[in-house]
Amino acid sequence: MRVKILFGAGALALLLGGCGGGTEQTPVSYGPIGGESGLELADEQVLHRGNGTEPQTLDPHRAEGVPSSNILRDLFEGLVGEAPNGDLIPGAAESWTISEDGRTYTFIMRPDGRWSNGDPVTAFDFEYGLRRSADPETLSRYSSVLAPIRNARKVIAGELPPEELGVEAVDERTFVIHLNAPTPYMLGLLTHSTCYAVHRGVVERHGSNWSRVESHVGNGAYQLRDWVVQSHIHIERNPHYWDNANTTINEVYYYAIENQDAELKRYRADELDITDTIPQKQLKWIRANLAEEFRVTPYLGTYYFGFNTTRPPFADQPGLRRALSLAVDRDIIARVVSGAGEPVAYSWVPPVRGYAQQEPEEAGWTQEQREAEARRLYAEAGYSEENPLTVEVLYNTSDNHKRIAIALRSMWKEVLGMEATLANQEWKVFLETRKSKLETEIYRAGWIGDYEDAYTFAQLLESANEQNDSGYDNPRYDALLASASAEPDVLRRAEHLQEAERLMLADQPILPLYFYVTKRMVKPWVHGYEGNIMDHIYARHLSILKH
Amino acid sequence: MFRYALRRVFAAIPTLLILIALAFFMIRAAPGGPFDTEKTLHPEIEAKIRAAYHLDEPLIQQLGRYLSGLAQGDFGPSFQYTDRTVTELIREGFPVSLQLGACAMLLALLIGVSAGGWAALRQNRASDHAVMAASMTGISIPNFVIGPLLILVFAVHLDWLPAGGWPSESLFERLPNMVMPVVALALPQIAYIARLTRGSMIEVLRSNFIRMARAQGLAQSTILLRHALKPGLLPVLSYLGPATAAVITGSVVIEQIFGVPGLGRHFVQGALNRDYTLVMGVVVFYGILIILFNFLVDICYGFLDPRVRQRS
Numbered sequence: 001m002r003v004k005i006l007f008g009a010g011a012l013a014l015l016l017g018g019c020g021g022g023t024e025q026t027p028v029s030y031g032p033i034g035g036e037s038g039l040e041l042a043d044e045q046v047l048h049r050g051n052g053t054e055p056q057t058l059d060p061h062r063a064e065g066v067p068s069s070n071i072l073r074d075l076f077e078g079l080v081g082e083a084p085n086g087d088l089i090p091g092a093a094e095s096w097t098i099s100e101d102g103r104t105y106t107f108i109m110r111p112d113g114r115w116s117n118g119d120p121v122t123a124f125d126f127e128y129g130l131r132r133s134a135d136p137e138t139l140s141r142y143s144s145v146l147a148p149i150r151n152a153r154k155v156i157a158g159e160l161p162p163e164e165l166g167v168e169a170v171d172e173r174t175f176v177i178h179l180n181a182p183t184p185y186m187l188g189l190l191t192h193s194t195c196y197a198v199h200r201g202v203v204e205r206h207g208s209n210w211s212r213v214e215s216h217v218g219n220g221a222y223q224l225r226d227w228v229v230q231s232h233i234h235i236e237r238n239p240h241y242w243d244n245a246n247t248t249i250n251e252v253y254y255y256a257i258e259n260q261d262a263e264l265k266r267y268r269a270d271e272l273d274i275t276d277t278i279p280q281k282q283l284k285w286i287r288a289n290l291a292e293e294f295r296v297t298p299y300l301g302t303y304y305f306g307f308n309t310t311r312p313p314f315a316d317q318p319g320l321r322r323a324l325s326l327a328v329d330r331d332i333i334a335r336v337v338s339g340a341g342e343p344v345a346y347s348w349v350p351p352v353r354g355y356a357q358q359e360p361e362e363a364g365w366t367q368e369q370r371e372a373e374a375r376r377l378y379a380e381a382g383y384s385e386e387n388p389l390t391v392e393v394l395y396n397t398s399d400n401h402k403r404i405a406i407a408l409r410s411m412w413k414e415v416l417g418m419e420a421t422l423a424n425q426e427w428k429v430f431l432e433t434r435k436s437k438l439e440t441e442i443y444r445a446g447w448i449g450d451y452e453d454a455y456t457f458a459q460l461l462e463s464a465n466e467q468n469d470s471g472y473d474n475p476r477y478d479a480l481l482a483s484a485s486a487e488p489d490v491l492r493r494a495e496h497l498q499e500a501e502r503l504m505l506a507d508q509p510i511l512p513l514y515f516y517v518t519k520r521m522v523k524p525w526v527h528g529y530e531g532n533i534m535d536h537i538y539a540r541h542l543s544i545l546k547h
Numbered sequence: 548m549f550r551y552a553l554r555r556v557f558a559a560i561p562t563l564l565i566l567i568a569l570a571f572f573m574i575r576a577a578p579g580g581p582f583d584t585e586k587t588l589h590p591e592i593e594a595k596i597r598a599a600y601h602l603d604e605p606l607i608q609q610l611g612r613y614l615s616g617l618a619q620g621d622f623g624p625s626f627q628y629t630d631r632t633v634t635e636l637i638r639e640g641f642p643v644s645l646q647l648g649a650c651a652m653l654l655a656l657l658i659g660v661s662a663g664g665w666a667a668l669r670q671n672r673a674s675d676h677a678v679m680a681a682s683m684t685g686i687s688i689p690n691f692v693i694g695p696l697l698i699l700v701f702a703v704h705l706d707w708l709p710a711g712g713w714p715s716e717s718l719f720e721r722l723p724n725m726v727m728p729v730v731a732l733a734l735p736q737i738a739y740i741a742r743l744t745r746g747s748m749i750e751v752l753r754s755n756f757i758r759m760a761r762a763q764g765l766a767q768s769t770i771l772l773r774h775a776l777k778p779g780l781l782p783v784l785s786y787l788g789p790a791t792a793a794v795i796t797g798s799v800v801i802e803q804i805f806g807v808p809g810l811g812r813h814f815v816q817g818a819l820n821r822d823y824t825l826v827m828g829v830v831v832f833y834g835i836l837i838i839l840f841n842f843l844v845d846i847c848y849g850f851l852d853p854r855v856r857q858r859s
Contacts, residue, residue: 054816141588142586212630229636230809231715256806259804269698428821433578467586
């Protein structure tokens with residue numbers, strides 16, 4: 001039996017893929033405002049967005065980092081798109097079917113899809129795009145997210161030619177992706193810029209320079225018009241975009257503003273409609289003066305500290321690690337130190353669809369109970385007031401990390417009597433130190449998921465993962481992840497991942513503190529801003545009201 | 548004079564080479580590399596990227612490659628902004644910094660010299676103290692305080708000027724955006740130039756040839772403009788060389804606060820990102836400008852001070 005899923009039905013149904021029947025819905029439009037809504041549009045539909053640091057490139061396969069991705073989402077459209085609330089909706093493909101074993105995805109391309117130069121968007125464009133993305137010659141810094149696609153790992157490693165990648169254009173409108181294993185998050189992955197198509201003719205004509213203003217071509221709702229490095233990127237409507245009838249904003253300016261105070265001032269002077277973030281120190285002022293324009297949305301990330309489990313004092317000391325975790329009053333950290341409404345975290349995977357959050361039992365205890373247990377475990381590990389544990393806490397230079405590190409130090413001192421020294425390093429130095437695992441004892445870290453699935457978090461603690469800075473190595477954990485990857489049944493797969501997280505949390509190689517939120521200012525006249533856990537905002541879903 | 552100039556140009560070459568070599572080895576000695584990010588790269592890809600930028604070659608060979616590129620005016624590709632070369636980034640950023648810096652220096656010279664001269668004439672009177680107090684304040688308050696303060700007053704509350712940004716369409720459209728960065732850049736320079744002018748003018752006004760001129764009964768204005776100003780400005784001139792080079796290559800703080808796409812941000816962002824070629828590019832460019840402006844100052848000295856002319 002092949003199950004056909006046409007549209008909508010919520011992301012969960014899409015994620016669940018092969019199980020149960022598909023449903024059909026009429027398309028919903030997110031763009032324009034109906035006459036009955038009583039809302040009136042501004043005459044000038046121009047959006048000004050603060051966008052953090054200067055994007056490196058607008059080549060979707062070579063880009064990395066949030067600032068580039070924000071702009072690429074307007075310039076390109078993946079096979080699958082996203083609604084303002086993050087639900088998956090058809091993009092360049094108008095529908096798709098997933099085979100019963102969950103390993104073959106067949107996409108039907110939209111007949112009216114057009115590149116910004118007017119050429120039709122075909123299955124061959126996506127075949128070319130994905131092969132280019134995986135080709136090591138492209139120097140893609142993100143190609144590892146293609147790993148679920150058949151042969152992707154070998155193509156990326158240069159062991160197979162890109163033509164061997166498990167993607168295939170059957171004809172102009174039919175595109176097939178073959179996967180190694182059922183991968184419930186595959187559709188979500190296709191919204192990632194690494195999976196976008198690029199225009200073959202343009203890329204081949206201009207080489208690596210194709211992504212500059214003069215020659216840039218995309219298939220999204222907008223096209224590139226101007227790019228002033230360290231100032232702004234200006235995009236305008238793609239006249240050939242298939243859904244132009246439902247798009248309201250005509251132009252978008254993305255400003256490169258890395259200074260958050262400057263960004264807030266430009267917002268207050270009405271030069272920005274949406275900011276990238278807010279200055280942490282101004283949180284109180286914002287709460288008092290601009291509370292209604294301050295938008296906080298849960299974000300797919302976990303802020304944590306890690307223990308280096310490969311060397312003393314934390315190697316083979318799960319009890320001691322747990323003592324340090326229990327001694328921390330997360331409510332104080334989240335409420336006083338970060339303070340924007342971040343949910344406290346006792347577990348690793350933030351709330352994502354299709355996964356039951358694994359809160360350990362201490363999440364339900366009182367802080368007194370936690371501290372009592374912490375003291376017991378600390379003593380059990382052989383430390384006492386006369387013989388206190390001394391450790392170094394390493395973080396990358398930043399006010400916020402410093403405040404949190406200081407809070408941790410004083411909590412550990414007060415509850416356990418242990419001595420922590422704080423050390424900070426500049427970002428690149430910090431990354432190198434942390435990765436080498438030679439000096440670190442406790443280090444700061446944060447992890448932002450690449451796609452909305454628990455696996456993007458779970459894999460970080462796999463023993464073979466290069467980014468496993470804690471050095472956590474538990475064969476049982478690795479085995480559970482392996483069985484989850486091979487499991488076609490989504491519910492059983494989730495159970496494997498959940499069991500793995502419980503196991504890992506009991507070993508406590510990491511000390512989760514809170515789950516990230518996105519914090520930004522949005523002008524009251526920006527209509528259609530919802531925010532979602534991936535923080536994917538599309539200009540075509542927004543409009544500017546009269547003001 | 549021509550031979551003197553030629554000699555100076557040749558003398559600058561070893562200085563520049565030492566600067567390049569120092570910058571080259573220092574940025575590479577810094578821990579962490581251009582491609583270290585939170586998400587680890589696939590080793591195969593990392594090797595390919597390193598090879599694409601010739602980072603797999605021995606250091607001496609890299610330096611040789613860099614120098615031979617430089618000789619042809621090529622600063623190499625930026626590691627961070629993969630679509631651009633460093634030459635392009637400098638070509639785009641420098642005119643912006645130059646516009647702001649030149650306006651700021653002109654403003655600083657005009658106000659600084661007049662205020663300093665005026666204070667010198669009224670030495671130890673209330674107006675002198677007022678000018679000196681104002682300039683002390685100007686020197687002591689850093690840019691990152693002045694800038695946001697200006698924005699708060701003139702952009703947020705009064706709404707007279709834009710809070711930041713750099714419209715790319717035309718110079719005319721940009722003028723309002725330039726006012727505050729120019730003022731913020733000029734303020735400390737005004738203060739410094741005023742103090743320098745005052746100090747040297749006081750000294751000149753006490754010297755024998757001025758006393759002589761007074762004794763001859765020349766008008767105060769003639770004494771000041773014809774006789775005192777030229778020697779009085781010599782210390783300002785020596786300061787002006789390196790100061791102009793620094794101001795026209797952009798200020799990181801001003802550029803970040805006002806969202807100006809000048810060269811200054813590349814110094815800091817380039818270093819933070821370990822964008823070796825970009826850091827090298829701006830350092831070498833800055834070095835050349837410093838050498839150039841010091842040279843120009845020396846030439847001007849020759850015109851202003853006959854003693855220098857004779858010695859050379």
